[in-house]
Amino acid sequence: MISLPPPNQQTLARRAEIVAALSAIVPGDGVISDAVRLKPYETDGLAAYRQMPLAVVLPRTTEQVAAILRYCHQNAVRIVPRGAGTSLSGGALPMEDAVVIGLMRMNRILEIDLDDRLAVVEAGVTNIGITNAVAGDGFFYAPDPSSQLACMIGGNVMMNSGGAHCLKYGVTANNLLGLKFVTIEGEIVTIGGAHLDAAGYDWLGLITGSEGQLGLVTEVTVRILRGPEGARAMLAAFKGTEIAGAAVDAIIASGIIPVALEFMDKPCIHACEAFAHAGYPLDAEAMLIIEVEGSTAEQDDLLNRIKAICERFDPISLKVAESPEQSLAIWKGRKGAFGAVGRISPDYLCMDGTIPTSELPFVLKRIGEMSEQYRLGVANVFHAGDGNLHPLIMFDANDADSFRRAEAFGAEILTLCVEVGGCLTGEHGVGVEKRDLMTVQFTARELDQQRAIKSAFDPQWLLNPSKVFPLQAAAE
Amino acid sequence: MNDLLAPADEAALAAGIGAAHAGREPLAIEGRGTKRGLLRPVQAARTLSTRNLTGITLYRPSELVLSARAGTPVPEIEAALAEKGQHLIAEPPDTRGIFGAAEPATLGGIVAANLSGPRRISWGSMRDHLLGIRFVNGAGEVLRSGGRVLKNVTGLDLCKLLAGSYGTLGVMTEITLKVLPAPEATATLLVQVPDVAAGVRAVSAGLGSPFGVSGAAVLPGVPILAAMRLEDFAASVAYRSERLREALVAFGAVTLLEGEASRAFWREVRDAAPLAARAEEAVWRVSVRPSAGPAVARVAEALGGRALLDWGGGLVWVAAPATAAAHGALVAAAAPSGGTCTLFRAPEALRLSVEVLPPEPLPLAAIAQRVKAALDPAGILNPGRMRAGT
Ligand SMILES: Cc1cc2nc3c(=O)[nH]c(=O)nc-3n(C[C@H](O)[C@H](O)[C@H](O)COP(=O)(O)OP(=O)(O)OC[C@H]3O[C@@H](n4cnc5c(N)ncnc54)[C@H](O)[C@@H]3O)c2cc1C
Numbered sequence: 001m002i003s004l005p006p007p008n009q010q011t012l013a014r015r016a017e018i019v020a021a022l023s024a025i026v027p028g029d030g031v032i033s034d035a036v037r038l039k040p041y042e043t044d045g046l047a048a049y050r051q052m053p054l055a056v057v058l059p060r061t062t063e064q065v066a067a068i069l070r071y072c073h074q075n076a077v078r079i080v081p082r083g084a085g086t087s088l089s090g091g092a093l094p095m096e097d098a099v100v101i102g103l104m105r106m107n108r109i110l111e112i113d114l115d116d117r118l119a120v121v122e123a124g125v126t127n128i129g130i131t132n133a134v135a136g137d138g139f140f141y142a143p144d145p146s147s148q149l150a151c152m153i154g155g156n157v158m159m160n161s162g163g164a165h166c167l168k169y170g171v172t173a174n175n176l177l178g179l180k181f182v183t184i185e186g187e188i189v190t191i192g193g194a195h196l197d198a199a200g201y202d203w204l205g206l207i208t209g210s211e212g213q214l215g216l217v218t219e220v221t222v223r224i225l226r227g228p229e230g231a232r233a234m235l236a237a238f239k240g241t242e243i244a245g246a247a248v249d250a251i252i253a254s255g256i257i258p259v260a261l262e263f264m265d266k267p268c269i270h271a272c273e274a275f276a277h278a279g280y281p282l283d284a285e286a287m288l289i290i291e292v293e294g295s296t297a298e299q300d301d302l303l304n305r306i307k308a309i310c311e312r313f314d315p316i317s318l319k320v321a322e323s324p325e326q327s328l329a330i331w332k333g334r335k336g337a338f339g340a341v342g343r344i345s346p347d348y349l350c351m352d353g354t355i356p357t358s359e360l361p362f363v364l365k366r367i368g369e370m371s372e373q374y375r376l377g378v379a380n381v382f383h384a385g386d387g388n389l390h391p392l393i394m395f396d397a398n399d400a401d402s403f404r405r406a407e408a409f410g411a412e413i414l415t416l417c418v419e420v421g422g423c424l425t426g427e428h429g430v431g432v433e434k435r436d437l438m439t440v441q442f443t444a445r446e447l448d449q450q451r452a453i454k455s456a457f458d459p460q461w462l463l464n465p466s467k468v469f470p471l472q473a474a475a476e
Numbered sequence: 477m478n479d480l481l482a483p484a485d486e487a488a489l490a491a492g493i494g495a496a497h498a499g500r501e502p503l504a505i506e507g508r509g510t511k512r513g514l515l516r517p518v519q520a521a522r523t524l525s526t527r528n529l530t531g532i533t534l535y536r537p538s539e540l541v542l543s544a545r546a547g548t549p550v551p552e553i554e555a556a557l558a559e560k561g562q563h564l565i566a567e568p569p570d571t572r573g574i575f576g577a578a579e580p581a582t583l584g585g586i587v588a589a590n591l592s593g594p595r596r597i598s599w600g601s602m603r604d605h606l607l608g609i610r611f612v613n614g615a616g617e618v619l620r621s622g623g624r625v626l627k628n629v630t631g632l633d634l635c636k637l638l639a640g641s642y643g644t645l646g647v648m649t650e651i652t653l654k655v656l657p658a659p660e661a662t663a664t665l666l667v668q669v670p671d672v673a674a675g676v677r678a679v680s681a682g683l684g685s686p687f688g689v690s691g692a693a694v695l696p697g698v699p700i701l702a703a704m705r706l707e708d709f710a711a712s713v714a715y716r717s718e719r720l721r722e723a724l725v726a727f728g729a730v731t732l733l734e735g736e737a738s739r740a741f742w743r744e745v746r747d748a749a750p751l752a753a754r755a756e757e758a759v760w761r762v763s764v765r766p767s768a769g770p771a772v773a774r775v776a777e778a779l780g781g782r783a784l785l786d787w788g789g790g791l792v793w794v795a796a797p798a799t800a801a802a803h804g805a806l807v808a809a810a811a812p813s814g815g816t817c818t819l820f821r822a823p824e825a826l827r828l829s830v831e832v833l834p835p836e837p838l839p840l841a842a843i844a845q846r847v848k849a850a851l852d853p854a855g856i857l858n859p860g861r862m863r864a865g866t
Contacts, residue, residue: 113767114684115677115680115684115766115767116680116765116766116767116790117680117683117684117766117788118765138686139684159629160629160633162627166627167626170600170604171627171629173604173633173636174600174604178814183839183843185839187838187839189837189839189840190814190837191840193765193813193814193815194764194765194813194814194815195763195764195765195790195813195814195815195816196596196597196601196763196787196790196791197590197592197596197601197640197763198763198816199763199816199817199818199833199834200640200816200833200834200836200844200862201637201640201641201645201844201847202590202603202636202637202639202640202641203840204636205603205633205635205636205637205639206632206633206634206636206637208633208636209629209632209633210632210633213632226683226684226685226686227686228686228688229686249538250538252538252539252540252657253537253538255561255657255658255660256657257656257657294712295715297711297715298711298712298715301709301711301712302709354625354626354627354628355625356536356539356541356624356625357538357539358536358538358539383627385626386625386626386627387539387625387626387627388625388626388627421623421624421625422623422625423623423625423628423630424630425628425629425630426625426627426628426629427627427629428629429629430629430630430631434630438630438631441630441631442620442630442631443619443620445617445619446619446620446621446631447631449613449617449619449634449850449851450631450632450634452850452851453632453634453637453847453850453851454632455846455850456843456846456847456849456850457843457846468631
């Protein structure tokens with residue numbers, strides 16, 4: 001269990017006064033302070049951790065956000081920014097002595113420019129909302145986290161979220177042009193804009209993925225792309241995880257970069273098949289979903305090349321979608337993988353380490369051994385092209401010991417990821433979940449350097465406290 | 477010329493910076509100094525160079541990663557990649573022509589300047605493919621950020637902060653990049669357009685097509701040409717050239733460059749060769765909303781200069797008389813669309829008398845000062861390189 005510091009009693013004692021001040025900034029129904037209506041905010045996608053916030057404020061404008069931050073800064077009140085609250089690392093977990101600033105009411109699309117291929121949207125617009133707004137013209141916003149129906153662009157920016165198609169199109173950081181950013185002092189600044197590679201320090205790059213540690217984002221300018229003529233998926237099943245891993249290597253070595261290259265192991269195949277009836281091969285030890293893009297002839301050409309490569313690895317089955325509907329069926333199981341595991345286990349923890357792809361067979365073998373040692377099931381699904389693993393550790397939250405073992409199991413997997421040359425998190429962020437593991441990946445000096453940069457933005461450490469950085473030094 | 481420190485390894489480099497930190501002695505930081513003429517000159521008695529930190533330290537083609545020490549010449553990296561049929565995604569410009577340098581740039585210099593070529597419009601910049609760095613901060617501490625895997629969001633992304641910081645925040649000693657397979661084939665469609673604005677509309681149509689255009693430039697001249705590149709497997713390039721031609725004929729007569737002719741064309745665009753900047757002229761890189769590019773080009777012409785538009789019209793290279801008035805006019809031209817103007821090459825007097833980079837809004841300038849102090853407490857790394865007094 002990750003420890004959370006005791007709340008600041010002075011802040012708790014000032015609660016009524018803080019609520020009144022926030023209500024003056026966001027009048028009407030903009031402030032929530034009663035227990036019943038605060039309840040939905042007590043957790044995020046990492047539901048094992050819960051805390052009731054001091055209050056929730058729901059601004060509608062950047063100016064309101066700035067006024068809230070100015071007030072909090074002047075009065076030393078802590079802040080937890082929140083989008084849709086789908087963070088799987090507890091990034092949006094409230095603190096008892098902190099005000100949650102929810103951006104969900106800032107959900108307007110401000111500008112769409114197809115000629116310059118950009119959209120300007122408020123932070124509370126959902127990820128899918130951007131694509132929906134431009135899909136009629138054949139465009140899309142590329143990063144597509146599985147949570148895209150719910151998660152918001154502000155949260156995506158702060159987590160630098162990825163998706164199944166980032167092997168080709170990149171993650172959030174690679175698809176941004178500009179931000180409207182509010183500093184802890186309540187100053188509104190424009191970073192970047194409608195152009196590429198703004199001169200000077202890359203604030204856009206530093207803020208992206210900073211998990212609410214540096215300031216708030218209220219508007220985002222994203223690049224939108226014209227979609228391909230078409231896309232189609234294929235499914236390749238193999239007798240062993242190592243064999244599937246070798247097939248992935250061979251595909252990439254051939255010069256083909258599929259738009260998506262997803263891997264599932266046997267437990268995951270079974271869970272997804274039971275859920276989605278996608279026709280997944282139940283006798284396979286590992287399965288790949290591979291997607292290519294282009295005209296029908298181009299798709300055929302690429303899929304034939306990939307098929308020929310997979311045939312060298314003694315596949316159990318190779319199934320090429322003959323239509324967009326069959327592609328959707330192949331994807332349906334993968335997109336619902338988390339939900340599918342949720343059906344076979346009362347609870348699960350989703351890990352998110354990244355490894356060099358050559359280490360895959362070894363890491364999967366070790367995860368299998370750990371699964372026995374901790375007496376907990378695990379299903380592996382991941383983005384094979386880029387080595388981003390999502391082991392889903394199954395446990396029962398009503399059984400404290402099972403939860404303890406699940407966390408220890410997860411920590412051991414992530415430590416292994418770092419040991420083989422990878423990292424703790426490929427797309428879900430450090431949040432509260434991996435905070436104490438940061439010392440596995442970084443030296444004390446490296447962490448101090450990051451802390452010093454955090455201090456440059458937020459000298460009093462009011463923004464999203466008790467996350468990202470191990471606790472002990474955070475007070476300095 | 478000042479004293480040159482060229483440490484043999486990272487430890488020696490760190491010790492050198494540590495000593496300079498202790499003595500509060502400013503250092504000019506460079507790779508091989510090819511871009512010494514870029515931005516502002518540094519006032520420092522000594523120069524610290526990464527030129528002796530060379531060599532590729534890791535290359536895994538099937539994992540799409542390459543690491544090299546910061547002083548490795550870029551052509552050496554390109555050659556190693558080419559041997560395995562891969563390439564640097566952002567195709568950084570070779571600035572030897574513009575700066576009249578004899579040797580090629582180092583990897584560290586290219587990343588520190590975040591210089592990207594034509595492919596940037598569709599495949600991202602140098603910093604987009606920067607997976608990890610080892611660097612020495614201004615206190616002489618050896619630190620890492622990122623790593624060697626393709627996806628990594630662990631902690632603050634100092635890679636992006638250091639890319640484009642021109643050696644003012646830390647000295648990179650080793651750099652890990654994502655690389656990609658080089659395309660099997662390439663072709664370029666050249667459309668003759670009546671004016672630059674029509675050229676930008678043509679490349680905008682190309683970029684808005686489903687055919688994966690990976691280079692989109694407008695070359696003023698006679699005739700004015702809108703150029704679009706395709707890169708993929710041969711069959712795809714053949715098919716897409718035909719479809720793209722159909723989509724572009726409305727803009728003007730279309731001709732096709734294939735294979736080496738296409739490659740040579742984009743090398744020239746990459747290096748801003750068509751700009752034909754004369755020795756006495758200054759060179760700017762203006763980054764704007766693509767549809768605002770033609771207005772910048774008009775200003776360049778009014779100044780008696782020339783423009784070359786890349787990145788769909790959003791990157792305007794300008795060569796014009798090296799005067800403060802010209803600089804002011806180009807800064808003003810970038811402003812309406814919120815763009816930025818960088819004085820890329822100019823005589824020292826001009827670089828010292830104007831703001832070579834646009835000033836930051838005050839709250840950001842205050843943060844920048846604190847970030848600089850966090851990484852370089854004594855202010856010894858490349859003082860004044862980007863802005864006077866910082
Ligand atoms: C079923 C499921 C599937 C998922 N799949 C993926 C996936 O495929 N890829 C992936 O990368 N992630 C995935 N996620 C994780 C999650 O959806 C992403 O991290 C997402 O970007 C979070 O967005 P959000 O709006 O929910 O942000 P929140 O969870 O509300 O917040 C995320 C973080 O950003 C901060 N924050 C939010 N908004 C702002 C703002 N405007 N200004 C400053 N700070 C802010 C918060 O404090 C918090 O630290 C998945 C989650 C679930 C539940």
